[in-house]
Amino acid sequence: MSETERSDTGEVLIVTGMSGAGRSTAANALEDLGWYVVDNLPPQMLRPLLELTSLAGGVLPRVAVVVDVRGRDLFSELPEALRALRERREMRLMFLDASDEALVRRFEAVRRPHPLQGEGTIVDGIRRERERLAAVRESADVIVDTTRYNVHQLATRVVELFSDEGDARHTLTILSFGFKYGVPPDADMIADMRFLPNPFWEESLRALTGEDAAVRDYVLGQRGAVEFLDAYAGALAPVLAGYQRENKRHSVIAVGCTGGKHRSVVMARQLAERLETLAGVAVRVRDRDLGRE
Template identity: 75%
Template sequence: MAADQPAGEVLIVTGMSGAGRSTAADALEDLGWYVVDNLPPQMLRPLLELTELAGGEALPKIAAVVDVRGRDLFRELPAITSALRAGRQLRVVFLDASDEVLVRRFESVRRPHPLQGDGTILDGIRTERERVAVIREAADVIVDTSNMNIHQLATHIVDLFSDEGDAAHTLTVMSFGFKYGLPTDVDLVADMRFLPNPFWIPELKGHTGEEAPVRDYVLAQPGAQEFIDAYALALRPVLEGYQRENKRHSVLAIGCTGGKHRSVVTSIALAEKLAQLPGVRVRVKHRDLGRE
């Protein structure tokens, strides 16, 4: 590889069978990534060496889909990815979903789980979870597709891996409601239930945190602005550390009871502050805003 030619970005797409790897691969291909499906982990290094020898002005961005279809070869993935990180911008994205959702997806297409053998689909899922536990723990990005259809997943992948310009780290600040469950694919969680709930104020109940009346009410509460200022300050060394460790994406979840008032206001306010940090691109997502 020429000295003035940087190594192309490498993305390893893995995760649970039925969690959406094929959909993610198609979305990446549409973004211009060179996608290789069902690649044994041992072939990653030769593949990268071939692209480097090919030359050209810019090396391609490569996405390799690796999964348990590789059987015993799959177990070597953690060691191989660790070795390949040296000198390359390499990330691992792990796609996951709840057992209940995965069972339903396999049943809907009338296909067996690749590891179920003579057992049930759930047996296969549990076996796979054991095998991929170490890989999931070391993944750079975890995407829980339990509540996504294929179109929503494709959109999410585009949001995550489209051209990010000069940003070294992309932070998603996501509001949510604890009543609908704690998000699973997050790195940091904050709880805004220490503030009064606008839900119990008749003139605010029907509005959301995106609207001025709710925003003004929440930010005027004792401790609200102090929390936002202090938490943004506390997150600065965290985001700087993520950049040093080449962690390109993270998710900050901000929760309240229903995910419509306090968490929404706080997510927007925090995002505005954190977007001022060098090298950080911030997106805001409201998970439960449209729920009844």
């Protein structure tokens, strides 16, 4: 089939490799990147699955399929299934590998048998699996040796390989809230804006919110407001960079005042403006209590 006849309706990534080499970690990292991940799919189901994704009309633009030896006898059909798929659709194959010694340590650490060891040892199972996977490994587009990786390092490597260029490595939610309604339970960090005068006590500002220019100007005109924003944004920069290195994909900074209507709303937006320029960080602002009476 020619290139123009192929069904290129979205990215397809096949994830396979040695048991214990990190397929689950890789699958989780891909899911965090927005890939639709299907785990433990028999090779015979690859073509029907991808035909279904084509019919979805772009709803699933990136599909990752994890195939491994848990399929036992079905797994022997993987090389032929992959060859057939490559003739019909653009796809990539990622093979995860590790040294025998590393794999043995990992299986011993979780006290589980290798899926192919049968009545033998873990080493026997690893040997049988390498034999079955030899042809698949040779056809891989990407081989990742996880021998020296921990789970965080492997996830980071997958992000480097398969995130779109320019994709954010960390999503930061800045959440304004009112302390009188309770502290957000999912906040990673909390900033208290009650050190600033409350616009509520200004008759002309009471009915307005932090979205109004008059309230914004009032809050930012108070002593310490801009200094706090600049200092706090500067302190957060290395934290957010560290989150990316540790593959922490999401965090929430809660910015609070008494009612969540004036000071916290202004300061949350101002903080977002200072942080949205950081490399690898996507910033969004939410107001939890702005609409409350």
